[in-house]
Structure formats: C-alpha cells, structure tokens
Amino acid sequence: MFQEKRPETLIDSNGLRLDGRKLDQLRQIKLEVGILDKANGSAYVEQGKNRILVAVYGPREAHPKHIALPDRAVVRCRYHMAPFSTEERKSPAPSRREMELSKVIREALEPAILSEIYPRTTIDIFIEVLQSDGGSRCAAITGASLALADAGIPMKSLVSACAVGKIGGQIALDLSDLEDKYGEADMPVALMPGFNAITLIQMDGSFTPDEFAKALDMAVESCKQIHEIQKTALKEKYLSIKEEAEEKEESEGSGE
Numbered sequence: 401m402f403q404e405k406r407p408e409t410l411i412d413s414n415g416l417r418l419d420g421r422k423l424d425q426l427r428q429i430k431l432e433v434g435i436l437d438k439a440n441g442s443a444y445v446e447q448g449k450n451r452i453l454v455a456v457y458g459p460r461e462a463h464p465k466h467i468a469l470p471d472r473a474v475v476r477c478r479y480h481m482a483p484f485s486t487e488e489r490k491s492p493a494p495s496r497r498e499m500e501l502s503k504v505i506r507e508a509l510e511p512a513i514l515s516e517i518y519p520r521t522t523i524d525i526f527i528e529v530l531q532s533d534g535g536s537r538c539a540a541i542t543g544a545s546l547a548l549a550d551a552g553i554p555m556k557s558l559v560s561a562c563a564v565g566k567i568g569g570q571i572a573l574d575l576s577d578l579e580d581k582y583g584e585a586d587m588p589v590a591l592m593p594g595f596n597a598i599t600l601i602q603m604d605g606s607f608t609p610d611e612f613a614k615a616l617d618m619a620v621e622s623c624k625q626i627h628e629i630q631k632t633a634l635k636e637k638y639l640s641i642k643e644e645a646e647e648k649e650e651s652e653g654s655g656e
C-alpha cells in the first residue's frame with residue numbers, strides 16, 4: 401500500500417513552499433480549448449500536476465423528456481476522477497465526494513449560463529480528472545467554463561476559480577494535495593470576473609476574520625489572473641482556425 405511521507409515543513413526558511421513557490425504564487429497553468437472532435441465544446445486544463453479534460457454537449461433535446469423545464473435549459477454536470485488519477489487506485493464508481501463536487505461545480509457555473517435562451521433542453525458538462533493534485537474542483541470550473549464557451553453557449557461571463565488556504569500558519573495560494581492534507585485550511589473560490597460576483601466559496605478548516613479577508617482578496621486577484629489566461633486560450637483557438645482557413649484559401653488559390 402502507498403505510504404505518503406508527512407513533510408517536515410510546508411514552508412522553508414526562505415519562505416518557499418514544497419514546490420519552490422512563494423505564498424502568493426499560482427501553480428503553472430496551461431489551458432487549451434476545442435481539443436475533442438465529438439463534443440460540442442471541450443477544454444483541457446493543467447494546473448500544477450492536475451490534468452483535467454472537460455467535454456460539453458448541448459443545448460440538446462432533454463432526455464429523458466420529463467426532466468425538461470419549460471423556461472430554461474437543465475444544466476447537468478459530472479465530475480469524475482479516473483482510477484489512475486490518484487496515488488492509490490481510486491474506485492471508478494462515483495463516490496460521495498464526486499457527487500458533491502458535481503453539484504458544487506454545476507452551481508458555480510449556472511449563474512453565468514443564459515439557460516433561459518434554451519428552454520426544454522439540457523446542457524451536459526463531463527469532467528474527467530486524469531491526474532489530481534489538490535484544487536481539482538477549481539481547475540475543473542475554470543476548464544468547464546471554457547468548454548461551455550467553446551460550445552457556443554451564451555454566458556454572462558467566464559467563471560474563473562482558485563483555492564486559497566493556510567499552511568504553516570500563513571495564507572497561501574493554490575494549495576497542492578500535500579499542502580491541502582497537512583495545512584490548516586483550504587478555501588475554493590469561483591468568480592465571474594466581469595461582474596466581480598462570487599459563484600462558489602467553500603471552506604475546509606478555519607481562518608480568523610483578518611485571515612479570511614486576506615485570503616479572499618488573494619483568491620479574487622488570482623481568479624482575475626486565471627481569467628486572462630482563459631481569454632488567451634479562447635483567442636488562440638480562433639486564431640488557429642483563421643490561420644487554417646487562410647492557408648486553405650491560399651492553397652486553393654495557387655491550385656487554380
């Protein structure tokens with residue numbers, strides 16, 4: 401059985417964390433849009449060691465029909481961790497945690513989706529965590545909102561998410577799995593940056609009121625940073641389509 405070693409300290413004498421980051425530093429983030437052909441929209445997220453794939457289908461006819469709503473689309477979300485996504489094999493059957501995360505991720509995205517435009521339909525969001533290392537619900541929200549945009553689903557705003565926590569008595573951004581396990585607190589936050597509106601806030605552990613204010617500011621600022629990376633990822637997809645179309649036009653022109 402895999403035996404994890406408890407780190408001696410989460411912050412070294414230079415104020416750096418286990419992976420060399422500063423307290424207010426995000427992990428490396430890579431976002432890609434439109435990577436699955438079969439889905440209406442898709443995205444791939446890397447945040448530190450997290451590797452997450454999101455596929456969006458819809459709006460499409462509600463099935464089974466009785467779940468349809470007369471005034472808006474039904475948004476459904478499934479967060480699933482692959483059996484090989486953790487150190488020890490995870491059961492492929494849906495766990496209580498995955499059911500809870502599916503619900504909170506859906507609730508973090510719903511305020512942004514203009515679901516009233518598509519009554520009697522469903523919008524399905526499938527999240528597959530291929531590798532997890534703490535903060536996977538936030539990375540999943542960031543990716544799901546990109547996949548929704550890629551599917552052409554009208555939204556008020558993208559949703560950007562990041563967790564902030566407390567390790568070694570200090571507020572720290574974007575906790576890894578080890579920091580989450582051996583730290584004192586973890587607070588995932590999702591934001592609609594255009595509206596400065598928080599759509600998810602959860603808390604595991606505790607903060608003093610001052611720590612809470614500092615942590616929330618840090619999370620909101622980092623969500624805004626993530627929002628910029630999301631916008632770049634969306635633009636890159638459309639620039640590559642434009643380049644492809646131009647190349648095609650050129651080759652067709654030269655073939656004449």
Ligand code: ADP
Nearest residue numbers: 486487488490532533534535536537538577580
């Ligand atoms: P989040 O990933 O949003 O931080 P949690 O705080 O519940 O959600 O989980 C923290 C981390 O714990 C996950 O990212 C993952 O690395 C690890 N983890 C979660 N569930 C399991 C599991 N069943 N087996 C092993 N590790 C897990």
